[in-house]
Amino acid sequence: MRRSYVLILVFIISLSLSARESLAKDAAGMAKSAPTFTLTDITGKKVSLSDFKGKVVLLNFWATWCVPCREEMLPLNKLYADLKNKGFVVLAVSIDPAEESVKTFITEKAITFPVVMDSEKEVYFDLYAVLVLPTSFLIDKNGMIVEKILGEMDWGSPEIKEKIRALLRMR
Amino acid sequence: MTKRLLAGITASAVFTYACTSTFLVSKDGRGYFLGNDSKAIYKMLCESGDLTKILSDAQLPQDMKGDLYRYNCSPERSGEKVKEIYASMTPGQRKDLRMAFRRNGYDINYLPC
Numbered sequence: 083m084r085r086s087y088v089l090i091l092v093f094i095i096s097l098s099l100s101a102r103e104s105l106a107k108d109a110a111g112m113a114k115s116a117p118t119f120t121l122t123d124i125t126g127k128k129v130s131l132s133d134f135k136g137k138v139v140l141l142n143f144w145a146t147w148c149v150p151c152r153e154e155m156l157p158l159n160k161l162y163a164d165l166k167n168k169g170f171v172v173l174a175v176s177i178d179p180a181e182e183s184v185k186t187f188i189t190e191k192a193i194t195f196p197v198v199m200d201s202e203k204e205v206y207f208d209l210y211a212v213l214v215l216p217t218s219f220l221i222d223k224n225g226m227i228v229e230k231i232l233g234e235m236d237w238g239s240p241e242i243k244e245k246i247r248a249l250l251r252m253r
Numbered sequence: 254m255t256k257r258l259l260a261g262i263t264a265s266a267v268f269t270y271a272c273t274s275t276f277l278v279s280k281d282g283r284g285y286f287l288g289n290d291s292k293a294i295y296k297m298l299c300e301s302g303d304l305t306k307i308l309s310d311a312q313l314p315q316d317m318k319g320d321l322y323r324y325n326c327s328p329e330r331s332g333e334k335v336k337e338i339y340a341s342m343t344p345g346q347r348k349d350l351r352m353a354f355r356r357n358g359y360d361i362n363y364l365p366c
Contacts, residue, residue: 203361204348206362207347207348207361211340213339213362215272215362
C-alpha cells in the first residue's frame with residue numbers, strides 16, 4: 083500500500099515538474115527570443131523589456147484577483163532584493179483591468195521591483211500567449227527565454243536561486 | 254501515520270496552484286472555457302450565433318476559423334484543440350481574435366480566483 087502511494091507521488095511530482103514547460107524552446111529545441119514590448123508602470127513611466135538587456139529577467143504575469151499570484155509576490159520581492167545587485171530583475175506584468183488595485187497592493191506589500199500594466203492583454207495574450215496565472219518566464223542576459231513556469235512557484239527555493247545565479251554567471 | 258502523511262503530500266502535489274488552465278471567455282459576468290463540452294457555453298457562443306459573428310469579424314485564415322468553430326460548436330468540441338490553435342497563432346492573429354471577442358461583448362481570461 084505504502085509502495086502504491088510512493089509510486090503515485092513520484093508520478094504526480096513528475097507531472098508537476100512538467101509544468102515548467104519547454105515552450106521556451108522552438109520546434110528544433112532551441113531557446114526562443116523573448117518578444118520585446120513597452121508598457122507603462124504604475125507611476126506612469128514607460129518600461130520596455132529591452133531596458134533590461136544584459137540582465138537576467140524574471141517576467142511574471144499576474145493579477146490582484148489571482149490568489150496564487152498574490153502569494154508569490156513577497157517571495158519574489160525577497161528574491162529580487164537578494165539578487166538585484168548581481169544583475170537580476172523581476173518585471174511583473176499585471177493584467178488587472180485598472181491600476182488602482184495594483185497600486186494599493188504594491189504599496190501595502192512594499193514591492194520594490196517594476197510592475198507594469200497590461201490591461202488590454204496585448205503582451206499577456208497576443209505576444210506571450212499566456213493562459214495560466216501566474217506564469218513566469220526566465221530570460222537570460224541575451225534575451226532568450228530559458229524557462230516558462232506555470233502556476234505558483236516557491237521562489238525562495240535553493241533550486242531556483244541556483245538556477246538564477248547560474249544564469250547570472252553566464253555571459 | 255505514514256499513510257496519512259503520504260496522502261497529504263500527494264494531495265498538495267496534485268493541487269497545482271494557478272488560475273485558469275485554458276482559454277476562458279466571459280460575458281455578462283459568466284465565464285466559460287472554450288471547447289468545453291457544456292450546454293451553457295454552447296448556448297452562449299454557438300446557438301446565439303456569437304461565435305459565427307466573432308469569427309467573421311476576425312481576419313483569420315478560413316481553415317483556422319473553421320477549426321475554431323468545429324472545436325467549439327460541433328460534437329468534436331475540444332478545449333485541448335482550441336489551446337493548440339491558440340498556441341499556433343501569430344501574435345497578430347491572437348490580437349485579432351481577442352479584439353473580435355471584445356467587439357462582441359466578451360472578455361478573455363478574466364476569472365477571479
